[in-house]
Amino acid sequence: MSPSPDSLPPPSRLPSGFSPSGFSIVLYQPDIAGNTGTILRMGACLGIGIEIVEPAGFDASDRNLRRAGMDYLELAQLTRHVDFESFERARREAGRRLVLLTTRGDTALGAARFRPGDAILFGRESAGVPEHVHERADLRLRIPMQEGARSLNLAVSAAIAAGEALRQLRADWTQRAAP
Numbered sequence: 001m002s003p004s005p006d007s008l009p010p011p012s013r014l015p016s017g018f019s020p021s022g023f024s025i026v027l028y029q030p031d032i033a034g035n036t037g038t039i040l041r042m043g044a045c046l047g048i049g050i051e052i053v054e055p056a057g058f059d060a061s062d063r064n065l066r067r068a069g070m071d072y073l074e075l076a077q078l079t080r081h082v083d084f085e086s087f088e089r090a091r092r093e094a095g096r097r098l099v100l101l102t103t104r105g106d107t108a109l110g111a112a113r114f115r116p117g118d119a120i121l122f123g124r125e126s127a128g129v130p131e132h133v134h135e136r137a138d139l140r141l142r143i144p145m146q147e148g149a150r151s152l153n154l155a156v157s158a159a160i161a162a163g164e165a166l167r168q169l170r171a172d173w174t175q176r177a178a179p
Contacts, residue, residue, distance in 0.1 A: 022116040022169040024049035025158050028084065028133065031057035031125040037073075038155040044075035048162055051079045051119070053087045057126075084133060091119050097138045101161055102128060103151055105142030112141050114165040122161075125154050 025048055030036045036056070043050040081087035091098060096117045101109075114120075121137070123129035134140070143152060143160055152160070166173045 023114060023118040023120055023165050024051050024079075025162060026051040026053060026087070026119050026121040027056075027154075027158075028053045028121060028129050029055060029057065029124045030154070032154070033058040035125060035154040039158050040076040040078065041072040042155070042159055042162065043077065044072040046162065046166065047077075048166075049077040049079065051081060051087065053081045053084050055083075057124070088136065098136060099139045099141060100129065100134065100137035101141050101143065101157055102134065102137075103142060104134070105140040107139065107141050109141050109143050109161060109164055112139060112164070114168045116169060118165065120158075120161055120165060122154055122158055 025039060025043060027036060027039065027050070030052065036052070036058075040050055042048065081090065088098075094117065096119050097115060099112070099114070099118050099120045101120065101122050121129070121133070123133075141161070143157060145152070151157075
């Protein structure tokens with residue numbers, strides 16, 4: 001059973017994966033280099049830290065990763081964890097909340113309230129995350145979809161969740177545009 005999100009201590013230092021956005025996108029053992037590259041590019045452009053929980057299903061030097069990330073990979077704030085346990089140790093030491101995006105989520109994305117330091121976790125394209133990872137999540141969110149739809153592409157899901165988290169956590173995303 002996961003602790004209540006309210007029982008977690010506030011972040012006491014800048015944790016791995018912390019970025020100007022106030023949260024990070026975490027990829028659990030990603031399978032597809034192109035999706036990971038696209039998410040790295042998004043993170044670089046929007047100031048979002050990206051964390052990868054290894055092993056990945058591709059070589060990090062994969063040309064598809066480089067092609068999708070283009071020249072933005074040098075700008076990306078990337079943190080790698082050798083496995084889920086090392087990620088989990090670092091996350092808990094920093095007092096960060098684990099927010100899992102899953103088709104089995106009990107809360108719709110738009111109803112969630114993001115907090116600075118959140119680690120927003122996405123599972124493998126082929127299999128999601130194992131049950132022990134589900135159990136450790138402090139919050140399980142779903143992106144509402146049409147009846148009969150299985151899932152969205154990983155990079156699309158990460159962008160949707162990142163947009164909502166940015167809207168809530170960063171003032172420059174909520175300032176009104178000039179008429």
